[in-house]
Amino acid sequence: MSKTNPGRFFEDYAIGQVIRHAVPRTVAEGERALYHALYPARHALYSSDEFAAANGLESSPLDDLIAFHTVFGKTVPDISLNAIANLGYAEGRWLLPVWPGDTLRSESEVIGLKENSNGKSGVVYVRTRGLNQMDQPVLDYVRWVMVRKRDAAAPAPEPVVPDLAKVVDAADLVIPEGLDFSDYDFELAGEPHRWGDYAIGEKIDHVDGVTVEEAEHMLATRLWQNTAKVHFDATNREDGKRLIYGGHVISMARALSFNGLANAQMIVALNAGAHANPCFAGKTIRAWSEVLDKAETDAPGVGAIRLRLVATTGDSASFPLKGEDGKYLPEVLLDLDYWALMPL
Amino acid sequence: MSKTNPGRFFEDYAIGQVIRHAVPRTVAEGERALYHALYPARHALYSSDEFAAANGLESSPLDDLIAFHTVFGKTVPDISLNAIANLGYAEGRWLLPVWPGDTLRSESEVIGLKENSNGKSGVVYVRTRGLNQMDQPVLDYVRWVMVRKRDAAAPAPEPVVPDLAKVVDAADLVIPEGLDFSDYDFELAGEPHRWGDYAIGEKIDHVDGVTVEEAEHMLATRLWQNTAKVHFDATNREDGKRLIYGGHVISMARALSFNGLANAQMIVALNAGAHANPCFAGKTIRAWSEVLDKAETDAPGVGAIRLRLVATTGDSASFPLKGEDGKYLPEVLLDLDYWALMPL
């Protein structure tokens, strides 16, 4: 019998099943440096131990998306090796900062199952938790994927579709212990705009563009130990292209959003996300944001801002999103809805 | 007189000569992160401090091949700058784990010399030792290379061909102090297959493929301070290609072998190795393994498994190796014979 991992098929999931994903990973200064080489990341809290300390943290945590990618990457062999599509995210919350030296692992619980009408595939909903070496949850999110059936003749399970919040309630956001933006240094952070300067409905063109290379997205995807072969194997498609990991686009767009949102320091919730179109090497990624909501928090000087982050291979100045048919425009790569923390 | 290093020619070597190679190197978390970005490395012992601690080690050592590449890289300016071919490896043993913060240097002793019948080149055999900052040997191996003569008229030395073991005896394998696989967590490691599940003669297709890029192999080769110009200078060949460092293929194949050999955690010996054909950017590397032997060890729960690891640019499912003429098939890049440690 083959010893290699064939991945799970739709029939292999059951409601309530808990999957303890393999290969825990210690993340440290090396991962931080690579993250900053791969993306034009400049949010000061993740760049400087002194800046972080001046805002109440012990030192500079690893970028929130390092935690996300690492936790996500561990789930790939169990959840998305036979996935046809990554359909959505919901109820994502960052629960604790990840510090250099922490070891992360992931667990997922199957919370929904619905076979497609074609009988060849189905949708699997999982709630994934990232845990550190003290078994403390650092991240929690739901994602759902369309997975192939091994055998089309296998009976369909009773459909269960979880009732997911459209948006994480601002009251449920977890503010890192000690975070205090009362003495926030806007000059060192790079922009003067504070929470009060942003209006709901406001759109920001982040202006800059980055043309992506095969070597870069593969370095990134491997770093998160994401092994989905579509990202690495050029013989997998007729055109010889490698599909870029959607998370690479998330990190690129988030880093580009510094220009206009330099003070949206910490990502604390992922409300929703769609990988609207595939991305390939040679494309130039641009980004724009829209302020969807704002909320106060209990932490000193800290406000929450809900942002739509859109990545596009076209012109970001025209804020492309959907066509008249309600479908994403072909140049749109990503439509992400998240909460960030910002100085008041 | 020129101040640059012309490299050594065949006449510059003498039996018993000891070469202390230049530029010691401190390796740390940064090298680990880069290794994991360059290769799809996932063996849990090298990914997680907690996993390593649960198996009796102080923390997660640096990947065994980081030690190999670093020690090897130091020898290049003295051994292989004028080499025509890297002919073979033997009697390689890992003697101590390398920990983040260790400083490695290399020494080689010339143990064999044999001029070729054409009088233009000869074969040099060296035993190379890698040493840490406490002058403890961490790695020991023999390699032989074909080296140009400076002057074809120079007299041939008395031929000395060392008597090298075809395989490192299982009794001579060095098990890292404290290693204990009694409570090995197969679920966290990623596969259920234990030492007892592998049969001598069994072949495993590792399935996944990675298409290699110029930027990646150059990043890797520089990281090991390997300066052989064929790897970096596109003007060196008429077709503008850069020859990929053979060690890049070793690390890629070893990382791919996780899929089917996730529990072959530690490399402890290099019995033999052939770089069967050159590799160039744009090729897609696949790998397969064959179980050559098995042995017990004195360490609790720890078995040794001797593996052939073959890298190919073709289809790994057909286990390509040699043609009817006994020569390596053109798609075969690497034929490596090593011992690894695995939970019983």
Add this chain to the structure above:
Amino acid sequence: MSKTNPGRFFEDYAIGQVIRHAVPRTVAEGERALYHALYPARHALYSSDEFAAANGLESSPLDDLIAFHTVFGKTVPDISLNAIANLGYAEGRWLLPVWPGDTLRSESEVIGLKENSNGKSGVVYVRTRGLNQMDQPVLDYVRWVMVRKRDAAAPAPEPVVPDLAKVVDAADLVIPEGLDFSDYDFELAGEPHRWGDYAIGEKIDHVDGVTVEEAEHMLATRLWQNTAKVHFDATNREDGKRLIYGGHVISMARALSFNGLANAQMIVALNAGAHANPCFAGKTIRAWSEVLDKAETDAPGVGAIRLRLVATTGDSASFPLKGEDGKYLPEVLLDLDYWALMPL
């Protein structure tokens, strides 16, 4: 009003103005590993904690050019976002080693302003200081750039052109505390040539070449948080090329200069520098050096050597520099004038 950074125009600068640049950065082992993967850097003092300790330093500092690039990168959003050309450097001095874990930030003072006769742009001179987390200066240099005017009709300021030293006086070089080359190990360092072996006027062809890739120069430039869009956005130019950050060429040439100048360990002053021609991916960089001057220092066993470092995409053996018209030859990328420390 737009929240993105439009950069400063010529009218936005005034003599005596001090700009505190944004986004301090903690640099550590990860940055070191990436530097060594991006460039063939091998100077032993920056490669080995033990080698550094044997020469009187606490441990191995980060490469001098990591400090330079990081400090320089911070100035880009304020100084060179609307720059037409980076015109020159002067009076650069490294004042303190940068250790892993240090946090760097930058400040610049405007020390010169001169509108061009076309009324569309002007030259801005700034003195930039890099500071560590204890507010100690680690680096100090002057650079001048040609910057666009926002409004051609804006009145020209009173011209002020600073009186800059052509060369940093050898007596003003700052030797790191404790540095002692009395017991310098030439064998471990990689070359036998000491300070006394170099003659003023001597030229050294560094022989080796490295062909540069898009992925590599972008990784490097992002690592220094240099955000100039010309380096990243292929849609910025009609030919789809990305202009390579001049600092990438500096680091590549300096690393190549190991072959012939392995003992020119520490860069302590930047006397002058010209980015003679732009560099693009696919070019092969070679380097040569000329000994411009030598000086003694007060530190035990330590001499200073003033070097011209030239990077070229052509043949380095012919020492290309300028044509009969006094202009740089088209294959010359860089002409750098610096002081380094070398064992006597």
